[in-house]
Structure formats: C-alpha cells, structure tokens
Amino acid sequence: xxxxxxxxxxxxxxxxxxxxxxxxxxxxxxxxxxxxxxxxxxxxxxxxxxxxxxxxxxxxxxxxxxxxxxxxxxxxxxxxxxxxxxxxxxxxxxxxxxxxxxxxxxxxxxxxxxxxxxxxxxxxxxxxxxxxxxxxxxxxxxxxxxxxxxxxxxxxxxxxxxxxxxxxxxxxxxxxxxxxxxxxxxxxxxxxxxxxxxxxxxxxxxxxxxxxxxxxxxxxxxxxxxxxxxxxxxxxxxxxxxxxxxxxxxxxxxxxxxxxx
Numbered sequence: 001x002x003x004x005x006x007x008x009x010x011x012x013x014x015x016x017x018x019x020x021x022x023x024x025x026x027x028x029x030x031x032x033x034x035x036x037x038x039x040x041x042x043x044x045x046x047x048x049x050x051x052x053x054x055x056x057x058x059x060x061x062x063x064x065x066x067x068x069x070x071x072x073x074x075x076x077x078x079x080x081x082x083x084x085x086x087x088x089x090x091x092x093x094x095x096x097x098x099x100x101x102x103x104x105x106x107x108x109x110x111x112x113x114x115x116x117x118x119x120x121x122x123x124x125x126x127x128x129x130x131x132x133x134x135x136x137x138x139x140x141x142x143x144x145x146x147x148x149x150x151x152x153x154x155x156x157x158x159x160x161x162x163x164x165x166x167x168x169x170x171x172x173x174x175x176x177x178x179x180x181x182x183x184x185x186x187x188x189x190x191x192x193x194x195x196x197x198x199x200x201x202x203x204x205x206x207x208x209x210x211x212x213x214x215x216x217x218x219x220x221x222x223x224x225x226x227x228x229x230x231x232x233x234x235x236x237x238x239x240x241x242x243x244x245x246x247x248x249x250x251x252x253x254x255x256x257x258x259x260x261x
Contacts, residue, residue, distance in 0.1 A: 018043050018176045018261040020199065022235065023060040025253040027205065028082035031239040034255050035060035036082040037182075039201060039235075040071075043174035047072035047101075049151055051169065051180050051201070057086030058093055064256055069099050073149045076107035077182025078158065078166035079114050088119045088126065095131050102134040104148050108155075110164035112137040142167060156193050158184035160213045168193040176261045179229060183236065185212065186219040191226045198261045200229035201253075203236040207244040217241060221249050233259070 019042050026034025036054025038061065048066070050057070053074045061068050068090055076084050087105060094103060105111060115137065119127040138148055142157035142165055151173045158166035160183045169180045170193045179194040180201045194200040205214035217234070220227070235253040237245075245252055 017174045018178075018198075020178070020201075020259050020261055021064055021066065022233075022253040022255060022257040023064045023066060024054055024057055025235045025237075025255050025257070027236050027238050028054075028080070029238075030056075031237065032242045035063070036086070037077075037236060038086065039180070040064070040066050041171070041173060041178065042070075043176075046150065046174070049149070049171070049173070050074040051171070051178075052077055052083040052182065053086040053090060054082040055085035055089075058089040060255065068093050069097055069101075071103065072101070073104040073106060073151060075151075075153055075169055075171065075180075076105065076111060077169055077180060078108060078160055078162040079110065079164050080162045080183070083182065084111075084114070085118065087115055088122050091119070091131075091135060092123065092126060094133055095129070099131075099133045102136055104136045104138065106138045106140055106146070106148050106153060108165040108167050109139045109141060111139050114164065140167065141165070154193070156189035157187075158182055158189070159187050160184045170194075170197065178261065181215060183214060186215060186223065191223070191228075194227055194229045197229040198231065199259075200227065200232045202232060202234055202250075204234040204241050204248075204250070205236055205238050206240050207247075209240060217244065217248060217250070224249070231261075233257075 021040040024035030024038030037052035038057035039051035042048040145154040156168040160166035177197040179197040
C-alpha cells in the first residue's frame with residue numbers, strides 16, 4: 001500500500017462549473033455514523049441531480065441544507081435499500097411540499113416495478129396517488145447511453161447481485177465527467193467507466209478483507225495505474241475501512257464534503 005495522503009481535507013470553495021456534495025457517504029449499516037449513499041451534483045445555473053438515494057437520503061439532504069425540491073433526476077446504481085430505498089420518501093416529500101417540476105428516476109431494468117413495490121410496502125396507496133408533478137422512470141441497460149434532463153449517462157454492468165442488474169455509471173454534466181462505481185466487486189469495466197473522467201467516486205467497503213461483490217481499498221490500489229480519472233474519492237466505507245483511513249492511498253469522502261469538479 002502507498003502512504004500517499006490526499007491534500008483535500010476540508011470543504012473547498014466551489015467555484016468551478018460542477019459541485020459535488022456527499023450528503024451521504026456511508027455503507028448500509030451507518031458505519032461511522034454516516035448517512036447511506038446520497039451524492040448531490042449540481043451544475044451552476046441548473047437543477048441538481050443525485051447519484052443514488054439510500055433510505056436515509058431525505059434526512060441527509062436536509063441536514064446538508066440541500067433542497068430536495070431542486071433535484072431534477074436521481075440516477076440509481078442498483079436496487080438495494082441503501083442506494084434506492086430513499087426514493088419513496090423523496091417522492092412523498094415532493095408531493096406534500098407541492099412540488100410542481102417533474103422528477104426523473106434513472107436506474108437499471110426493473111426500477112419501475114421495484115419502486116412501485118417499495119412505495120406500496122412503505123405507504124400503501126402512495127404509488128397510484130395523483131401528484132402535482134410528473135414522475136418519469138427511465139430504465140437503463142448495461143452498455144447503453146441515454147440523455148436525461150441534459151445529463152448524458154452511460155452504464156456498464158457491475159458485479160453486485162441486487163435482484164436486477166447493477167450499474168457502473170458515467171455522467172457527463174456541464175462539460176464535466178463523473179464516474180461512479182456504486183457497489184461492485186472489481187471488474188475491468190471500472191477502468192472503462194472511469195477513463196479520463198474528472199472524478200471517480202469509488203466504493204471502498206473494506207481495507208483488505210475480501211467481501212463478495214464489494215470493492216476493497218486493496219483492489220483500487222492494485223489497479224491504480226489503470227485508473228486514469230483525474231481525481232478519485234472513496235465512499236461506502238465500513239468500520240474496518242474507516243479504521244484505516246489515515247493509511248488510505250486515495251481521498252476519502254465524509255458526510256457534508258463539498259468538492260468542485
């Protein structure tokens with residue numbers, strides 16, 4: 001392992017065209033007291049988008065002072081609760097706050113049905129209720145590229161069973177490129193998804209311990225020379241990974257971290 005330490009330790013002054021706020025940077029179990037996956041991306045002068053919307057996301061957004069009503073699109077990497085389970089709350093918050101603008105959800109095949117099931121499980125009758133805003137669900141196959149709300153998103157297949165395909169995502173927004181692993185074991189598709197991106201947001205669930213279908217810091221370190229993204233930020237860290245934070249060879253996210261891209 002290298003001993004390199006990232007120079008970014010505090011929130012930056014966001015002056016570039018795209019700001020990224022880690023409203024939630026935690027794993028499924030709240031390790032380190034962190035909120036679940038919820039990454040807020042805003043291009044100056046436009047609405048905001050989310051990368052993943054874990055079950056705690058509505059609270060995470062409000063804690064970070066971010067208005068859920070400004071979110072135009074939520075891009076979902078896969079359909080586990082800590083990445084997807086906040087959508088019913090986001091939708092209901094929009095309903096009760098009298099949101100008027102459309103909300104787009106982009107996720108893997110099966111997203112529309114799973115979202116309906118989740119809403120009916122948590123709040124029976126909520127899936128079919130009349131709303132003041134349009135809810136648009138787009139399902140994204142691995143290997144495809146779509147443009148939604150002015151953001152171009154490309155998808156690769158991740159190695160992470162979740163009852164549907166799991167996706168590696170690459171967003172092009174306001175001239176910047178952000179790649180996101182979601183949850184996955186190492187796959188060479190990460191190299192392609194992150195190629196020359198301005199930012200790679202990568203899972204680092206454990207330090208060295210092998211956990212099926214998850215990335216370790218050791219994996220990213222081993223493939224460091226193949227990762228050509230200009231900046232790499234680690235997220236979705238377990239208690240084990242957090243204990244090794246001072247040894248990490250990449251920049252670490254924390255809840256409330258704001259960076260410019």
